[in-house]
Amino acid sequence: MASKSKWFAIRKELSSKRRLILTVFSFLIPIGTWCAVSYVPWLWHPMIEIEDTGDVSYFREGRLVKKEVFENENEIMASTGKRLASGKRANPVFLPAPHEVVNAFYAAFTTPPRRRGEPWLHESLWHSIQIIFWGFAVSSFFGVPLGILCGSYAVFSRLHEPFVEFFRYLPAPAFGALAVAILGIHDPPKIAIIFIGTFFQQILVISNTTRKLDVALIEAAQTLGAKPIQLLTRVVVPGILPDLYKDMRILLGWAWTYLIVAELVGTMTGITWFIYQQSKYRIYENVYAAIIMIGIIGLSTDLFLAWLGKHLFPWTQTKQSKVSQFLYRLFGPVNQTAFAPVKVEA
Amino acid sequence: MNVELPHYTDQTPEVKKRFDELKSRKVILDIQNLNRVFETGDGEVVALKNINFKAYRREFVCVVGPSGCGKSTFIRILAGLDEPTSGQVLVDGNSVSGPGPDRGMVFQRYTLFPWLTVKQNVMFGLEMSNHSKTESESQALQWIDLVGLEKFANAYPDQLSGGMRQRVAIARALANRPRILLMDEPFGALDAQTRCQMQSYLMQIWRNVDITIVFITHDLDESLYLADRVLVLKANPGEVQEIIEVPVPRPRNPDQFVSPEFLATKKHLDTLIHPQDDEEKDDLPIMRMTNVGDEVE
Ligand SMILES: Nc1ncnc2c1ncn2[C@@H]1O[C@H](COP(=O)(O)OP(=O)(O)O)[C@@H](O)[C@H]1O
Ligand SMILES: [Mg+2]
Numbered sequence: 001m002a003s004k005s006k007w008f009a010i011r012k013e014l015s016s017k018r019r020l021i022l023t024v025f026s027f028l029i030p031i032g033t034w035c036a037v038s039y040v041p042w043l044w045h046p047m048i049e050i051e052d053t054g055d056v057s058y059f060r061e062g063r064l065v066k067k068e069v070f071e072n073e074n075e076i077m078a079s080t081g082k083r084l085a086s087g088k089r090a091n092p093v094f095l096p097a098p099h100e101v102v103n104a105f106y107a108a109f110t111t112p113p114r115r116r117g118e119p120w121l122h123e124s125l126w127h128s129i130q131i132i133f134w135g136f137a138v139s140s141f142f143g144v145p146l147g148i149l150c151g152s153y154a155v156f157s158r159l160h161e162p163f164v165e166f167f168r169y170l171p172a173p174a175f176g177a178l179a180v181a182i183l184g185i186h187d188p189p190k191i192a193i194i195f196i197g198t199f200f201q202q203i204l205v206i207s208n209t210t211r212k213l214d215v216a217l218i219e220a221a222q223t224l225g226a227k228p229i230q231l232l233t234r235v236v237v238p239g240i241l242p243d244l245y246k247d248m249r250i251l252l253g254w255a256w257t258y259l260i261v262a263e264l265v266g267t268m269t270g271i272t273w274f275i276y277q278q279s280k281y282r283i284y285e286n287v288y289a290a291i292i293m294i295g296i297i298g299l300s301t302d303l304f305l306a307w308l309g310k311h312l313f314p315w316t317q318t319k320q321s322k323v324s325q326f327l328y329r330l331f332g333p334v335n336q337t338a339f340a341p342v343k344v345e346a
Numbered sequence: 347m348n349v350e351l352p353h354y355t356d357q358t359p360e361v362k363k364r365f366d367e368l369k370s371r372k373v374i375l376d377i378q379n380l381n382r383v384f385e386t387g388d389g390e391v392v393a394l395k396n397i398n399f400k401a402y403r404r405e406f407v408c409v410v411g412p413s414g415c416g417k418s419t420f421i422r423i424l425a426g427l428d429e430p431t432s433g434q435v436l437v438d439g440n441s442v443s444g445p446g447p448d449r450g451m452v453f454q455r456y457t458l459f460p461w462l463t464v465k466q467n468v469m470f471g472l473e474m475s476n477h478s479k480t481e482s483e484s485q486a487l488q489w490i491d492l493v494g495l496e497k498f499a500n501a502y503p504d505q506l507s508g509g510m511r512q513r514v515a516i517a518r519a520l521a522n523r524p525r526i527l528l529m530d531e532p533f534g535a536l537d538a539q540t541r542c543q544m545q546s547y548l549m550q551i552w553r554n555v556d557i558t559i560v561f562i563t564h565d566l567d568e569s570l571y572l573a574d575r576v577l578v579l580k581a582n583p584g585e586v587q588e589i590i591e592v593p594v595p596r597p598r599n600p601d602q603f604v605s606p607e608f609l610a611t612k613k614h615l616d617t618l619i620h621p622q623d624d625e626e627k628d629d630l631p632i633m634r635m636t637n638v639g640d641e642v643e
Contacts, residue, residue, distance in 0.1 A: 082527050220457035224471035225447030234470075238461045269569060315461050315502040 135194025151210020416584030450519030
């Protein structure tokens with residue numbers, strides 16, 4: 001009777017059908033709003049696209065003018081007995097209709113750059129992905145071990161975390177000018193911005209995850225004769241691995257949010273360069289397409305990593321019910337040949 | 347039902363002979379003047395006060411006492427996971443200064459490593475002490491056999507029931523060949539029926555392996571069923587109240603739960619641990635209930 005259950009119940013999961021419906025709606029609502037504003041002529045449409053210039057000297061066919069300006073000019077034309085201009089209502093150029101953006105997804109890739117030597121869209125995207133990758137890789141290279149050490153040893157925690165706690169409040173873009181001064185105008189300062197945006201959060205998040213590992217596991221390992229280094233490599237690291245992996249996915253998402261700011265530093269490159277370039281040419285459908293592409297790449301990376309995680313950590317997938325039911329069905333009840341249990345009569 | 351019970355210190359010649367033999371064995375665990383004081387925000391808590399105790403080779407000792415009397419603190423000091431404020435613990439003549447493979451431990455909480463299979467869990471201690479992989483594996487499989495879980499060697503802990511997990515934990519602790527097995531309410535989280543089963547498993551393992559067991563429980567039946575001697579602690583401060591020699595012959599079986607010796611000892615234990623139980627029960631709650639009743643009417 002799950003379908004009869006309430007839609008609103010605190011901390012209760014919904015049926016899978018309802019979850020699917022809601023997921024679809026979470027995308028349908030914004031897209032639907034966009035479609036409505038674009039395709040329903042009397043909704044918004046504050047501009048007039050001129051079809052016939054009439055006798056208005058500065059009107060050009062196909063150009064957008066504000067509705068008030070258009071009406072004003074036509075009043076003047078009417079009062080002086082000249083030919084009226086005509087046109088249809090339109091949205092501003094910065095709000096292209098959905099189908100135009102959909103077209104742009106293809107067209108943007110196939111349109112050659114305006115000037116020789118400039119990158120194609122796919123080259124810009126690839127450049128952005130590399131910036132993210134290196135920023136995140138360098139951050140993780142230092143951040144993961146440091147986070148684990150801080151979570152494991154009070155010494156490291158006390159020595160590093162207070163400063164890190166302070167530093168993470170400094171906005172990464174604030175270091176843009178410094179990064180350029182120190183690292184030049186090409187990729188290194190961009191990578192540095194991603195690094196600064198990720199690294200300090202990373203230490204804190206990972207040290208917290210490490211601290212959440214059940215101390216009893218460490219004590220159990222100690223009573224089994226594990227030495228300090230072995231505790232770290234054989235208990236702490238494998239013990240936190242699934243959670244660490246989840247943290248890294250979230251942190252990678254953060255790294256993405258620093259991308260545009262990072263690419264503005266020094267010479268503009270990557271997808272940011274593409275977006276600015278297209279908006280300069282007023283091809284806003286390409287701008288939207290590029291922004292949405294960033295989202296799609298980010299989300300699909302995350303979904304892929306989530307899927308991969310299920311296969312990387314098999315022990316987190318084995319819930320009591322299914323597998324043990326299966327084992328019980330194969331082997332019957334727990335084998336008790338080693339000891340016949342003493343019968344307990346009531 | 348008013349059968350005259352024997353006194354719990356009365357021992358049949360058979361039982362007496364067993365205790366004499368037991369006490370002639372080598373002392374494996376020697377606890378000397380053990381004290382443990384915790385410094386807390388609002389003063390000192392004397393968790394253990396002046397504990398002296400010796401356990402002999404292959405003895406089964408149970409520790410009982412009211413909640414908060416220091417049982418866990420006691421066993422953690424034996425394991426080397428906590429340090430005494432003063433006094434010392436000798437295991438096989440060596441002073442304990444930290445956790446080590448000569449003392450295995452089974453916790454109440456499930457502490458199997460969830461990322462390792464049953465077999466890998468049991469191999470863990472052996473690998474820590476530099477046994478080769480193949481040797482660890484073959485030894486581990488023998489211990490898994492001993493606890494009757496050979497079909498689950500490649501299962502992950504999360505796939506096992508609570509009782510099975512504790513059996514693996516026992517196998518894992520024993521695989522290291524410790525001198526002493528320390529158990530802190532290992533069956534406390536299990537349902538009654540599984541607990542009975544686990545008790546008889548443990549008895550059989552103990553009979554087959556050269557091991558001294560220190561077993562903490564708050565279940566008096568359990569302590570009397572398992573133990574040679576029961577160490578009774580009292581709370582605030584945690585002191586030894588009495589050391590009881592259980593006058594029930596071995597091998598034991600659940601029929602003895604109704605034997606006169608068993609009942610007599612249990613009655614004595616009851617009075618030690620719950621001295622004014624009945625008074626407490628009548629007191630507060632009933633007064634409150636009548637108050638509530640008055641208001642309703
Ligand atoms: N780490 C600690 N810090 C302060 N007090 C503690 C600590 N561990 C235990 N105690 C106190 O010591 C006493 C004994 O605790 P414990 O050994 O856990 O008792 P038991 O296992 O018999 O229930 C309790 O009063 C408890 O509050
Ligand atoms: Mg306890």
